[in-house]
Amino acid sequence: MSDQVKKVVLAYSGGLDTSIILKWLQVTYDCEVVTFTADLGQGEELEPARRKAEMLGIKEIYIEDVREDFVKNYVFPMFRANTVYEGMYLLGTAIARPLIAKRQIEIAREVGADAVCHGATGKGNDQVRFELGYYALNPDIKVIAPWREWDLHSRTNLINFAEQHQIEVPKDKRGEAPFSVDANLLHTSSEGKALEDPWVEAEEYVYARTDNPVTAPDEPEYIEIDFEKGDAVAINGVSMSPATLLTALNEHGKKHGIGRLDLLENRFVGMKSRGIYETPGGTILLAAHRGIEQITLDRGAMHLKDEIMPKYAELIYNGFWFSPEREMMQALIDKSQDHVVGTVRLMLFKGGVHVVGRKSPKSLYSMAHVTFEEDDVYDQRDAQGFIKLNALRLQLLKRRGNVPLPPSYE
Numbered sequence: 001m002s003d004q005v006k007k008v009v010l011a012y013s014g015g016l017d018t019s020i021i022l023k024w025l026q027v028t029y030d031c032e033v034v035t036f037t038a039d040l041g042q043g044e045e046l047e048p049a050r051r052k053a054e055m056l057g058i059k060e061i062y063i064e065d066v067r068e069d070f071v072k073n074y075v076f077p078m079f080r081a082n083t084v085y086e087g088m089y090l091l092g093t094a095i096a097r098p099l100i101a102k103r104q105i106e107i108a109r110e111v112g113a114d115a116v117c118h119g120a121t122g123k124g125n126d127q128v129r130f131e132l133g134y135y136a137l138n139p140d141i142k143v144i145a146p147w148r149e150w151d152l153h154s155r156t157n158l159i160n161f162a163e164q165h166q167i168e169v170p171k172d173k174r175g176e177a178p179f180s181v182d183a184n185l186l187h188t189s190s191e192g193k194a195l196e197d198p199w200v201e202a203e204e205y206v207y208a209r210t211d212n213p214v215t216a217p218d219e220p221e222y223i224e225i226d227f228e229k230g231d232a233v234a235i236n237g238v239s240m241s242p243a244t245l246l247t248a249l250n251e252h253g254k255k256h257g258i259g260r261l262d263l264l265e266n267r268f269v270g271m272k273s274r275g276i277y278e279t280p281g282g283t284i285l286l287a288a289h290r291g292i293e294q295i296t297l298d299r300g301a302m303h304l305k306d307e308i309m310p311k312y313a314e315l316i317y318n319g320f321w322f323s324p325e326r327e328m329m330q331a332l333i334d335k336s337q338d339h340v341v342g343t344v345r346l347m348l349f350k351g352g353v354h355v356v357g358r359k360s361p362k363s364l365y366s367m368a369h370v371t372f373e374e375d376d377v378y379d380q381r382d383a384q385g386f387i388k389l390n391a392l393r394l395q396l397l398k399r400r401g402n403v404p405l406p407p408s409y410e
Contacts, residue, residue, distance in 0.1 A: 005142055007032045007113040009104045011130070014049025016169060018119045020158055021146045022056050023165045025117060029144070034060040034111050036104055040096055041067045041185025041243065043209075052168075062107055066099060067185055071242035074099055075186055078316060079282070079289055080230040080340075081305060081333045085313040089263055090279045090286065092187025097126060098321035101133030105141065115142035122148040125268050129319030136322035179206065185246055187259075187279040198264050198274045209250065210278045213257030213351030220349035222356070223252060225288040227344070230337030232285060246281045253280020256348040268318045284346065284353050291344040291355035295363050301336045308332070 008025055012018045012035035025033050035058050037049045046063050053061045074095050085091055104116045116134055120126035127145055134141050152158050162169050178194045188209050195202055204212060226234035233239060235248055253259050259280035267273050293302060308329055315326045342360025346353055366377075 005029045005031045005115045005144065007034065007111065008115040008117050008142075008144060009034045009036055009108045009111070009113045010117045011100055011104060011119065012037050012049060012053065013119070014046070014052050016162065016167070017158070019052055019056065019167050020152070020162050021117065021119050022053070022058070023167060024146055024150060024152075024161070025144065026057070027165075028150075031115075032060075033058055034062065034107060034113060036062040036100075036107055037064070038100055038103065039063070039065040039067060040070050040099075041247070042183040044183075056167075060111055062103075064103065066103070067243040068241060070096065070099055070185060071246050074321075075246065075282075076231045076242055077330060077334070079285055080337050081309050081312050081329075082286060082290055082293075083309060083313045083316065084286075085317045086263075086265055088261055089265060089275075089277065089317075090187065090261075090282045091313065091316050092184065092277065092279055092282065093182050093189050094125070094129060094317050094319070095186065095321075096184045097129035097319065098133050101130050102137060105134060105137040108138070108141065115144055117144040117146070120145070120147065123269065123271070124273075125317070125319070128268055129321075132319040133322055181208070183208070185243060185250070186282050187277055189278075190276040191273060195274055195276055202262060202276045206276050207260065207278060210254050210260055210280050211257050213260070216255065216257040216350045220347045221252065221256065222345060222347055223284075224343050224345045225285075226342070227289070227292045228341050230289065230293075230334075230340040232288065246285070249281030249284045251281075252348055253284050253353075256353075257351040258348060258353050259283035260351065284348070287353045287355055288344040288346055289340075291346070291358045292340055292342050292360065294355075295358045295365050296340045296342060296360050297336065298364065305333060305336055 008029070008031055010018065010022055010025065010033055012022060014037060022033055022035065025031060035049070035053045037046055039046055050061055050063055078091065078095050083091060085094075101116075107113070108116055118127065118130040120130055122145070127148070131143050131145070134143055152161055159169055161167075179190045180192045182189045190202075190206050190208075195206065224236050225232050226237070231242070232245055232249075235245060240248065259278055259282065261277040261279070262274075263277060264272055264274050297305075312326065312329050312333070315321070315323060315329070320326055339362040341362050342358065344355060345357035347356050348354075
Protein backbone atom coordinates (compact mmCIF):
# COMPACT_ATOMS: atom_id res chain seq x y z
CA MET A 1 0.00 0.00 0.00
CA SER A 2 2.96 2.33 0.46
CA ASP A 3 3.05 3.17 -3.24
CA GLN A 4 -0.61 4.21 -3.19
CA VAL A 5 -0.44 6.95 -0.54
CA LYS A 6 2.52 9.21 0.17
CA LYS A 7 0.98 11.82 2.45
CA VAL A 8 -2.35 11.88 4.28
CA VAL A 9 -4.21 14.55 6.28
CA LEU A 10 -5.88 12.98 9.31
CA ALA A 11 -8.81 14.50 11.21
CA TYR A 12 -7.19 14.09 14.63
CA SER A 13 -8.83 14.63 18.02
CA GLY A 14 -5.90 13.43 20.11
CA GLY A 15 -8.03 10.72 21.70
CA LEU A 16 -7.21 7.04 21.82
CA ASP A 17 -9.01 6.05 18.62
CA THR A 18 -7.47 8.70 16.37
CA SER A 19 -4.05 8.16 17.96
CA ILE A 20 -4.33 4.49 17.05
CA ILE A 21 -5.44 5.49 13.54
CA LEU A 22 -2.42 7.78 13.24
CA LYS A 23 -0.02 4.95 14.08
CA TRP A 24 -1.95 2.48 11.94
CA LEU A 25 -1.57 4.81 8.94
CA GLN A 26 2.18 4.94 9.48
CA VAL A 27 2.45 1.16 9.83
CA THR A 28 -0.01 0.14 7.12
CA TYR A 29 0.62 2.75 4.46
CA ASP A 30 4.20 3.70 5.37
CA CYS A 31 3.18 7.28 4.61
CA GLU A 32 3.71 10.73 6.05
CA VAL A 33 0.82 11.87 8.26
CA VAL A 34 -0.34 15.46 8.76
CA THR A 35 -2.79 16.03 11.62
CA PHE A 36 -5.65 18.51 11.68
CA THR A 37 -7.38 19.25 14.98
CA ALA A 38 -10.31 21.67 14.94
CA ASP A 39 -11.42 23.70 17.94
CA LEU A 40 -15.17 23.65 17.37
CA GLY A 41 -15.94 24.67 20.92
CA GLN A 42 -15.98 21.12 22.27
CA GLY A 43 -14.64 22.44 25.57
CA GLU A 44 -11.46 20.37 25.64
CA GLU A 45 -7.85 21.48 25.87
CA LEU A 46 -6.29 20.87 22.46
CA GLU A 47 -2.60 21.22 23.27
CA PRO A 48 -2.44 17.58 24.47
CA ALA A 49 -3.36 16.63 20.90
CA ARG A 50 -0.27 18.48 19.69
CA ARG A 51 1.96 16.72 22.22
CA LYS A 52 0.57 13.28 21.32
CA ALA A 53 1.08 13.95 17.62
CA GLU A 54 4.65 15.06 18.27
CA MET A 55 5.31 11.91 20.31
CA LEU A 56 4.16 9.86 17.32
CA GLY A 57 6.65 11.61 15.09
CA ILE A 58 4.33 14.06 13.31
CA LYS A 59 6.09 17.11 11.86
CA GLU A 60 3.16 19.00 10.34
CA ILE A 61 0.48 19.64 12.95
CA TYR A 62 -2.53 21.89 12.35
CA ILE A 63 -4.55 23.01 15.38
CA GLU A 64 -7.06 25.71 14.52
CA ASP A 65 -9.74 27.69 16.33
CA VAL A 66 -12.63 27.54 13.87
CA ARG A 67 -15.44 28.48 16.26
CA GLU A 68 -16.34 31.74 14.56
CA ASP A 69 -16.21 30.16 11.12
CA PHE A 70 -18.35 27.29 12.39
CA VAL A 71 -21.13 29.44 13.80
CA LYS A 72 -21.08 32.21 11.16
CA ASN A 73 -20.86 30.07 8.02
CA TYR A 74 -22.50 26.81 9.03
CA VAL A 75 -24.69 27.09 12.15
CA PHE A 76 -26.28 30.46 11.36
CA PRO A 77 -27.15 29.62 7.72
CA MET A 78 -28.76 26.40 8.95
CA PHE A 79 -30.80 28.24 11.60
CA ARG A 80 -32.10 30.73 9.04
CA ALA A 81 -34.13 27.79 7.75
CA ASN A 82 -35.37 26.77 11.24
CA THR A 83 -33.80 23.41 10.49
CA VAL A 84 -34.79 20.28 12.41
CA TYR A 85 -34.35 16.69 11.25
CA GLU A 86 -37.35 14.39 11.75
CA GLY A 87 -39.13 17.17 13.61
CA MET A 88 -36.75 17.30 16.58
CA TYR A 89 -32.99 17.08 15.95
CA LEU A 90 -31.06 20.33 15.50
CA LEU A 91 -28.26 18.59 13.54
CA GLY A 92 -25.42 19.53 15.88
CA THR A 93 -23.07 16.77 14.73
CA ALA A 94 -23.98 16.84 11.05
CA ILE A 95 -23.35 20.57 10.58
CA ALA A 96 -19.75 20.33 11.87
CA ARG A 97 -18.60 17.70 9.37
CA PRO A 98 -18.52 19.90 6.24
CA LEU A 99 -16.21 22.39 7.94
CA ILE A 100 -13.76 19.69 9.01
CA ALA A 101 -13.84 18.09 5.56
CA LYS A 102 -13.27 21.45 3.88
CA ARG A 103 -10.22 22.26 6.01
CA GLN A 104 -8.76 18.79 5.44
CA ILE A 105 -8.98 19.26 1.69
CA GLU A 106 -7.49 22.76 1.93
CA ILE A 107 -4.62 21.50 4.08
CA ALA A 108 -4.04 18.58 1.72
CA ARG A 109 -3.65 21.10 -1.09
CA GLU A 110 -1.28 23.25 1.00
CA VAL A 111 1.03 20.39 2.01
CA GLY A 112 0.81 18.33 -1.17
CA ALA A 113 -1.03 15.39 0.40
CA ASP A 114 -2.70 12.88 -1.86
CA ALA A 115 -5.11 11.43 0.74
CA VAL A 116 -7.34 12.33 3.68
CA CYS A 117 -8.48 10.16 6.56
CA HIS A 118 -11.31 10.23 9.13
CA GLY A 119 -12.08 8.14 12.20
CA ALA A 120 -15.78 7.49 11.58
CA THR A 121 -17.03 3.93 11.83
CA GLY A 122 -18.61 1.95 9.01
CA LYS A 123 -22.02 1.93 10.72
CA GLY A 124 -22.69 5.63 11.16
CA ASN A 125 -23.57 8.74 9.23
CA ASP A 126 -20.28 10.58 9.70
CA GLN A 127 -18.36 8.42 7.22
CA VAL A 128 -20.84 9.54 4.57
CA ARG A 129 -20.71 13.19 5.59
CA PHE A 130 -16.92 13.36 5.60
CA GLU A 131 -16.48 11.55 2.32
CA LEU A 132 -19.21 13.36 0.40
CA GLY A 133 -17.51 16.57 1.49
CA TYR A 134 -14.08 15.33 0.41
CA TYR A 135 -15.22 14.24 -3.04
CA ALA A 136 -17.32 17.35 -3.63
CA LEU A 137 -14.26 19.54 -3.01
CA ASN A 138 -11.62 17.30 -4.60
CA PRO A 139 -13.01 14.55 -6.85
CA ASP A 140 -9.59 12.91 -7.17
CA ILE A 141 -8.63 12.74 -3.48
CA LYS A 142 -7.86 9.33 -1.95
CA VAL A 143 -9.93 8.57 1.14
CA ILE A 144 -8.79 6.25 3.92
CA ALA A 145 -11.46 4.95 6.32
CA PRO A 146 -9.62 2.69 8.84
CA TRP A 147 -12.76 1.30 10.45
CA ARG A 148 -13.70 -0.18 7.08
CA GLU A 149 -10.21 -1.51 6.39
CA TRP A 150 -8.49 -2.77 9.51
CA ASP A 151 -9.04 -5.90 11.59
CA LEU A 152 -9.13 -4.05 14.93
CA HIS A 153 -12.83 -4.61 15.46
CA SER A 154 -12.97 -4.67 19.26
CA ARG A 155 -11.90 -2.42 22.11
CA THR A 156 -9.50 -5.16 23.25
CA ASN A 157 -7.82 -5.25 19.85
CA LEU A 158 -7.49 -1.49 19.80
CA ILE A 159 -5.89 -1.39 23.23
CA ASN A 160 -3.52 -4.23 22.36
CA PHE A 161 -2.44 -2.35 19.23
CA ALA A 162 -1.93 0.81 21.27
CA GLU A 163 0.21 -0.95 23.85
CA GLN A 164 2.31 -2.65 21.17
CA HIS A 165 3.15 0.76 19.74
CA GLN A 166 3.63 2.62 23.05
CA ILE A 167 0.47 4.71 22.67
CA GLU A 168 -0.78 5.92 26.03
CA VAL A 169 -4.08 4.30 26.98
CA PRO A 170 -6.10 6.30 29.53
CA LYS A 171 -7.23 4.15 32.43
CA ASP A 172 -10.89 4.81 31.79
CA LYS A 173 -10.45 3.42 28.28
CA ARG A 174 -9.26 0.01 29.45
CA GLY A 175 -12.80 -1.06 30.19
CA GLU A 176 -15.90 -0.75 28.11
CA ALA A 177 -16.84 2.89 27.72
CA PRO A 178 -20.45 3.49 28.87
CA PHE A 179 -21.22 5.53 25.71
CA SER A 180 -19.53 7.64 23.05
CA VAL A 181 -19.64 11.44 23.04
CA ASP A 182 -19.26 14.03 20.30
CA ALA A 183 -19.29 17.72 21.17
CA ASN A 184 -18.98 21.14 19.61
CA LEU A 185 -20.18 24.65 20.36
CA LEU A 186 -23.71 23.85 19.16
CA HIS A 187 -24.36 20.57 20.90
CA THR A 188 -23.26 17.37 22.61
CA SER A 189 -24.39 13.93 21.42
CA SER A 190 -24.14 10.70 23.39
CA GLU A 191 -24.72 7.30 21.79
CA GLY A 192 -24.11 3.59 22.24
CA LYS A 193 -23.46 1.13 25.05
CA ALA A 194 -25.61 2.14 28.06
CA LEU A 195 -27.92 4.10 25.76
CA GLU A 196 -28.67 1.40 23.19
CA ASP A 197 -31.91 0.14 24.79
CA PRO A 198 -34.52 2.75 23.75
CA TRP A 199 -36.84 1.72 26.61
CA VAL A 200 -34.31 2.56 29.33
CA GLU A 201 -34.25 6.18 30.44
CA ALA A 202 -30.84 7.83 30.21
CA GLU A 203 -29.15 8.35 33.55
CA GLU A 204 -28.55 11.91 34.70
CA TYR A 205 -24.78 11.49 34.37
CA VAL A 206 -25.19 11.25 30.60
CA TYR A 207 -26.08 14.93 30.41
CA ALA A 208 -22.89 16.95 30.22
CA ARG A 209 -23.92 20.51 29.39
CA THR A 210 -27.42 21.05 30.79
CA ASP A 211 -28.57 21.13 34.39
CA ASN A 212 -31.52 18.97 35.37
CA PRO A 213 -34.73 20.87 34.53
CA VAL A 214 -36.30 19.54 37.73
CA THR A 215 -33.71 21.31 39.89
CA ALA A 216 -33.37 24.38 37.63
CA PRO A 217 -34.20 27.81 39.13
CA ASP A 218 -37.75 28.22 40.38
CA GLU A 219 -37.94 31.72 38.90
CA PRO A 220 -38.06 32.33 35.13
CA GLU A 221 -35.39 34.39 33.39
CA TYR A 222 -36.17 36.86 30.61
CA ILE A 223 -33.71 37.64 27.84
CA GLU A 224 -33.86 39.63 24.60
CA ILE A 225 -32.16 38.65 21.34
CA ASP A 226 -31.62 41.11 18.48
CA PHE A 227 -31.58 39.96 14.85
CA GLU A 228 -30.26 41.37 11.60
CA LYS A 229 -31.05 39.64 8.31
CA GLY A 230 -32.06 36.50 10.17
CA ASP A 231 -28.91 36.18 12.30
CA ALA A 232 -28.71 36.84 16.03
CA VAL A 233 -26.36 39.75 16.74
CA ALA A 234 -26.94 40.76 20.39
CA ILE A 235 -28.25 39.52 23.73
CA ASN A 236 -29.89 42.05 26.07
CA GLY A 237 -28.56 44.85 23.89
CA VAL A 238 -24.94 43.70 23.97
CA SER A 239 -23.51 43.06 20.49
CA MET A 240 -21.57 39.83 20.13
CA SER A 241 -19.74 37.82 17.48
CA PRO A 242 -21.52 34.63 16.32
CA ALA A 243 -19.46 32.23 18.45
CA THR A 244 -19.54 34.50 21.50
CA LEU A 245 -23.32 34.83 21.21
CA LEU A 246 -23.89 31.08 20.95
CA THR A 247 -21.58 30.54 23.92
CA ALA A 248 -23.65 32.98 25.97
CA LEU A 249 -26.91 31.32 24.94
CA ASN A 250 -25.43 27.96 25.97
CA GLU A 251 -24.90 29.33 29.47
CA HIS A 252 -28.49 30.57 29.68
CA GLY A 253 -29.76 27.25 28.41
CA LYS A 254 -27.56 25.19 30.71
CA LYS A 255 -28.83 26.93 33.83
CA HIS A 256 -32.46 26.29 32.95
CA GLY A 257 -32.06 22.74 31.64
CA ILE A 258 -33.01 23.71 28.10
CA GLY A 259 -32.26 21.66 24.99
CA ARG A 260 -32.35 18.02 26.09
CA LEU A 261 -33.52 15.48 23.53
CA ASP A 262 -33.85 11.69 23.62
CA LEU A 263 -34.25 10.71 19.97
CA LEU A 264 -34.58 7.47 18.03
CA GLU A 265 -33.57 8.58 14.54
CA ASN A 266 -33.25 7.09 11.07
CA ARG A 267 -29.62 7.00 9.96
CA PHE A 268 -28.77 7.54 6.30
CA VAL A 269 -27.14 4.11 6.13
CA GLY A 270 -30.47 2.46 6.93
CA MET A 271 -30.57 1.57 10.62
CA LYS A 272 -32.26 3.33 13.51
CA SER A 273 -30.13 4.68 16.36
CA ARG A 274 -30.83 6.22 19.74
CA GLY A 275 -29.06 9.41 20.74
CA ILE A 276 -29.14 11.74 23.71
CA TYR A 277 -28.63 15.29 22.46
CA GLU A 278 -28.06 18.55 24.30
CA THR A 279 -28.42 21.80 22.36
CA PRO A 280 -29.06 24.50 24.97
CA GLY A 281 -28.16 27.65 23.06
CA GLY A 282 -29.44 26.31 19.76
CA THR A 283 -32.86 25.53 21.23
CA ILE A 284 -33.16 29.11 22.45
CA LEU A 285 -31.93 30.46 19.13
CA LEU A 286 -34.45 28.41 17.15
CA ALA A 287 -37.37 29.70 19.23
CA ALA A 288 -36.13 33.27 18.93
CA HIS A 289 -35.65 33.06 15.17
CA ARG A 290 -39.14 31.71 14.64
CA GLY A 291 -40.39 34.50 16.87
CA ILE A 292 -38.80 37.26 14.80
CA GLU A 293 -39.99 35.64 11.57
CA GLN A 294 -43.57 35.67 12.88
CA ILE A 295 -43.62 39.45 12.78
CA THR A 296 -41.43 40.12 9.73
CA LEU A 297 -41.96 37.30 7.23
CA ASP A 298 -44.78 37.24 4.69
CA ARG A 299 -47.15 34.28 4.89
CA GLY A 300 -46.20 32.93 1.49
CA ALA A 301 -42.49 33.15 2.23
CA MET A 302 -42.91 31.57 5.66
CA HIS A 303 -44.98 28.68 4.40
CA LEU A 304 -42.62 28.01 1.49
CA LYS A 305 -39.69 27.90 3.94
CA ASP A 306 -41.61 25.47 6.12
CA GLU A 307 -42.30 23.25 3.10
CA ILE A 308 -38.68 22.98 1.97
CA MET A 309 -37.14 22.78 5.45
CA PRO A 310 -37.48 18.99 5.85
CA LYS A 311 -35.65 18.45 2.55
CA TYR A 312 -32.99 20.98 3.54
CA ALA A 313 -32.56 19.24 6.91
CA GLU A 314 -32.27 15.84 5.22
CA LEU A 315 -29.54 17.15 2.90
CA ILE A 316 -27.48 18.33 5.88
CA TYR A 317 -28.12 15.16 7.87
CA ASN A 318 -27.10 12.98 4.93
CA GLY A 319 -23.93 14.96 4.19
CA PHE A 320 -24.88 16.96 1.11
CA TRP A 321 -23.80 20.39 2.39
CA PHE A 322 -21.72 21.02 -0.73
CA SER A 323 -24.40 19.83 -3.15
CA PRO A 324 -25.96 22.21 -5.70
CA GLU A 325 -29.45 21.56 -4.36
CA ARG A 326 -28.45 22.62 -0.82
CA GLU A 327 -26.80 25.76 -2.19
CA MET A 328 -29.88 26.56 -4.28
CA MET A 329 -32.12 26.15 -1.26
CA GLN A 330 -29.75 28.27 0.81
CA ALA A 331 -30.04 31.12 -1.69
CA LEU A 332 -33.83 31.00 -1.37
CA ILE A 333 -33.65 30.86 2.42
CA ASP A 334 -31.15 33.72 2.65
CA LYS A 335 -33.29 35.90 0.37
CA SER A 336 -36.22 35.41 2.73
CA GLN A 337 -34.18 36.92 5.56
CA ASP A 338 -33.66 40.39 4.03
CA HIS A 339 -36.21 41.99 6.39
CA VAL A 340 -35.90 39.60 9.34
CA VAL A 341 -34.68 42.23 11.79
CA GLY A 342 -35.77 43.19 15.28
CA THR A 343 -35.90 41.94 18.85
CA VAL A 344 -37.45 38.89 20.50
CA ARG A 345 -38.08 38.58 24.23
CA LEU A 346 -38.02 35.07 25.70
CA MET A 347 -38.83 33.46 29.01
CA LEU A 348 -36.53 30.62 30.09
CA PHE A 349 -37.93 28.29 32.73
CA LYS A 350 -37.32 24.67 33.77
CA GLY A 351 -36.41 23.20 30.40
CA GLY A 352 -38.70 25.44 28.40
CA VAL A 353 -38.09 28.46 26.20
CA HIS A 354 -41.09 30.64 25.38
CA VAL A 355 -41.42 33.65 23.08
CA VAL A 356 -43.27 36.36 25.02
CA GLY A 357 -42.59 39.43 22.88
CA ARG A 358 -41.33 40.53 19.49
CA LYS A 359 -40.84 43.88 17.75
CA SER A 360 -39.33 45.00 14.47
CA PRO A 361 -38.86 48.13 12.35
CA LYS A 362 -39.84 45.86 9.42
CA SER A 363 -42.95 44.50 11.10
CA LEU A 364 -45.83 43.25 8.95
CA TYR A 365 -48.13 43.17 11.94
CA SER A 366 -50.83 45.85 11.70
CA MET A 367 -52.72 46.49 14.90
CA ALA A 368 -55.10 48.70 12.92
CA HIS A 369 -56.17 45.70 10.85
CA VAL A 370 -56.55 43.12 13.58
CA THR A 371 -58.12 45.23 16.32
CA PHE A 372 -61.52 44.21 17.71
CA GLU A 373 -62.34 47.87 18.05
CA GLU A 374 -63.73 50.07 15.29
CA ASP A 375 -61.34 50.72 12.42
CA ASP A 376 -61.32 52.47 9.05
CA VAL A 377 -58.73 50.34 7.21
CA TYR A 378 -60.58 47.07 6.70
CA ASP A 379 -64.05 46.59 5.24
CA GLN A 380 -65.39 43.37 6.72
CA ARG A 381 -67.91 43.07 3.84
CA ASP A 382 -64.97 42.26 1.52
CA ALA A 383 -64.67 38.89 3.23
CA GLN A 384 -68.00 37.76 1.77
CA GLY A 385 -66.75 37.74 -1.82
CA PHE A 386 -63.43 36.23 -0.74
CA ILE A 387 -65.24 33.34 0.93
CA LYS A 388 -67.64 32.80 -1.99
CA LEU A 389 -64.83 32.60 -4.53
CA ASN A 390 -62.93 30.10 -2.39
CA ALA A 391 -66.11 28.09 -1.82
CA LEU A 392 -67.06 27.93 -5.49
CA ARG A 393 -65.10 24.80 -6.39
CA LEU A 394 -66.31 23.05 -3.24
CA GLN A 395 -69.92 23.85 -4.18
CA LEU A 396 -69.41 22.55 -7.72
CA LEU A 397 -67.85 19.33 -6.42
CA LYS A 398 -70.75 18.72 -4.08
CA ARG A 399 -73.37 19.50 -6.70
CA ARG A 400 -71.74 17.07 -9.13
CA GLY A 401 -72.05 14.31 -6.56
CA ASN A 402 -75.77 15.02 -6.06
CA VAL A 403 -76.70 14.97 -9.78
CA PRO A 404 -77.81 11.55 -11.12
CA LEU A 405 -75.76 10.26 -14.05
CA PRO A 406 -77.48 10.07 -17.49
CA PRO A 407 -78.28 6.48 -18.54
CA SER A 408 -75.50 6.47 -21.14
CA TYR A 409 -72.88 7.02 -18.36
CA GLU A 410 -74.19 4.48 -15.88
